[in-house]
Amino acid sequence: MKIIKKLRVKNFKKFADETFEFNDDINILVGDNECGKSSVLEAIELCLNLCHRGRPISPEVLAELFNSDSVETYLKGDKSQTSLPELLIEAYLDGDPKLKGTNNSEDEDTQGISLRMLFNSDLSPYYEPFIASGDVLTVPFELYKIEWMSFAWKPLVQMARPIGCLFVDPTRLHPTLGRSRYINSIINASVDKYARPTLNLNYRQLKIQFNEKPDVKAINAKLNEGHELTAKSLKIVADITPSGSWDSNLALAVDDISFSHIGKGEQNQIQIKVAIQNKAKDADIVMLEEPENHLSHINLIQLVSYIEQKNTGKQIFLTTHSSYVLNKLSISKLCLLAREYVKLKDIDANTVRMLKRLPGYDTLRMVLAQKVILVEGPSDELVLKKIYRGLKGRLPEEDGIDIIVVRGIGFKVYLDIAKVLEHPVRVVKDNDGDYQKNIVDWRNEDYKDCDFIECFSPQDNAQYSLEPALVAANSDTVAALDKLAKVMLSSQTYDKEYAACTDLADKLSFMNGWYDTPKKKVDSAIRIFDTSETISYPEYLKRAITFEM
């Protein structure tokens, strides 16, 4: 099995100089939009297949690939020949000792392939007049050369490349982007090597048969009757020139509908499955871009379990925005592209197992958000949002603050992820009547040295959850408590039961007693969120939602 252990890219797209280490089996690339997930896949395709999204490399393509800062630096500099930017992609591999050597940027004795795009010094006579004109607006990629070699410094040949990767890229089905060639590559991957000549032979015979059909012959006989058009014979024939090989003339059909006309979701699924099966056995690496695209949840579940079961013997790279895909294929395979590149391979094994069984949780939000607040239930979320809107006039998510309700699986899963990523996170948690045990001790047990995990909870054990804390924050005067009760309770409860209480102590004990049972909590929170009344909020909540900007 041939695999990529590590990838180093220099001056490629948004990466000035970056190194990515990978897992041997599955790599789930995750990151915000524009973080370079697809660029990593493109770099792998370039380095292993010497093409960019299926296209051969031309000067126009080169211009797209170079890091814009490196181009900028060149344009601002003295434009000497040596200042021309150079692009480097190195794939550190395993599984093919022929590729071994120390000719790589890290002087490592290992297998690998390096791709360099650099100025061809043989062409310096042409560079001189280019800069002499004074009007240099771009890098002269026309004068560049491409060096594609193993770490043993042996040049590689595209026809006999040592390691193959298959890039499933649904956007390539777009009619303007060489659709048919892309479909051909899928057809090619879907049948085994020996099926190809058989198909071709049968196709050629079919075309010959067409020419021999009586109907066709009859039409042809009339075509040039009496030799009016030409003295020679004129016929309509099926083209049997060698250029028309089967894969450019045959198409895939699903339930008799041509592949390009079936639904996007079905197309996506078929492409991915064909790539994973890879009957042609010419791919060691399969790359999938956002497999969740165009798929309903149920179809996604089926596709992901297909990937999970059939991926043996191939290294898989996929980008995704779906927590389901991530959790189901194992969150330990996560490769996060953020300010720095992090892998999640050291995460607690129990958490991995739990998420595989319960993949519905929004782990990706936890991974990607800059500012995360974990809360126990929807009531906490609503009240926090209300506080924030009161302060800023807009909702926290509009400022990149993501409030995640941890629901059934609790805080542990999310915090285990944060712990490995050292990702700042705030926890708003009920003290459940014992601040020392449930907050202080709880935090110290698993997350003692994790400064980036902050806990927010009332220290008063009587304020064991959100509602008692709210009540306590509004219990200075009867008027304040009445206002809170009016907001939180339904009008029926307020009129019939709350109004019957006579003094503050009575009203307090009613309020606290009312929320002992969980029944009406969310309704109350919604009413708080919707109200235009001003009520007071517990300090710990106000602190939890305040970020230094």
Added chain:
Amino acid sequence: MKCKLLLASAGAGKSERIAKEALKWAASGGRVLLLTYTINNQFELVRHICRLNKVQPHNVAVKGWFSFLLEDMVRPYQRCIVTERISGIIINSANPHLGRSKNGKRFNLPGCAEKINGGCNPLHYVTKRDNRAHTHYLAKLAATIHEQTGGKPARRLTEIYDAVFIDEMQDLVGWDFAVIRAIVDTGISDLDCVGDFRQAVYQTSETTKKPRTSTEKIAEFKDMGFEIDNLAISWRCIQSICDLADRLHAKDGLYAPTKSLVASVPSEYADHHGVFAVPASRVEEYVKAYNPVILRWDRRTQRQFCEGRTVCNFGESKGLGFDRVLIIPPNRHAKFLCGSTTAFDDASTDDSRNKLYVGITRARYSVAFSYEGGSVISGAQIWNPGD
């Protein structure tokens, strides 16, 4: 690890033997590398493989010695001595660092010494202008890199191949043996060297590094732990021709007598087979009668006579077989063919003796040589019909 040295006589079918062995390895999933010195012999090996197997299996690689040194033993780790990628090789016919002044004196070209400021000097190994490696120093470069990197090139080789066969090993000399030693030390599962010192005729490089002579080379193989075997048979030459050829190196005491495995002489050659001395005056007549292939020292030998006839230089005839051969013997060859046992004793290299060995062993049924009269070597008949 098994290291074998097979000393095969001319016509023993060693190329076919290597092809068979290689295919056997390949069939059981082994990865094999076949190395040889000349391009002709690379084709020969591929031809033998394809005769037996139709195609060259993907796990059988055939390489020339210089490409092997460059691609496998030098380039992967060259940066410890030469930083820029070595662009190719430059074939030297002599030591490239030796110049000759106007008065004919030899001197060392400046800047090409092995060491510079205590470290390795890249210009000892590559050209300054285009960074090509001198073939004269390529094996030395490989051996030096191997040493400097603590054995990385050979270790890499053992990861790629299970078995290495070196054909025409007699052409290896000096530093080439350091490379073989590197491979032996690293322990590839099987290393087979095959060849015949008596056929070493490519020794153009005037190396000072040992081993140089066949005796030194055999000692070196023994020292590396090679198991030495003889394959003293000929599928090509009839017994009388084998006997004549064997006498050339009899003094060395290294070789077993060659046994001809040619069952019978076909009827069209039956009337004239064996070894013949043809008086110089009757050579034209002889050629007319038997149409032999004429073997000569080089292009300058008897130009007029050779013009328009089937001719071949000794060196180039290696690996080929002809039904009938006529040898135009230069001085030493003539002495030997006239019965002298000391004809080659004062020669500084084996070149002349080996060329005659190659020449004689090209012939299947008859070897003739022109002679100026006097006695002839025993076993040869004087061709003098009607006399």
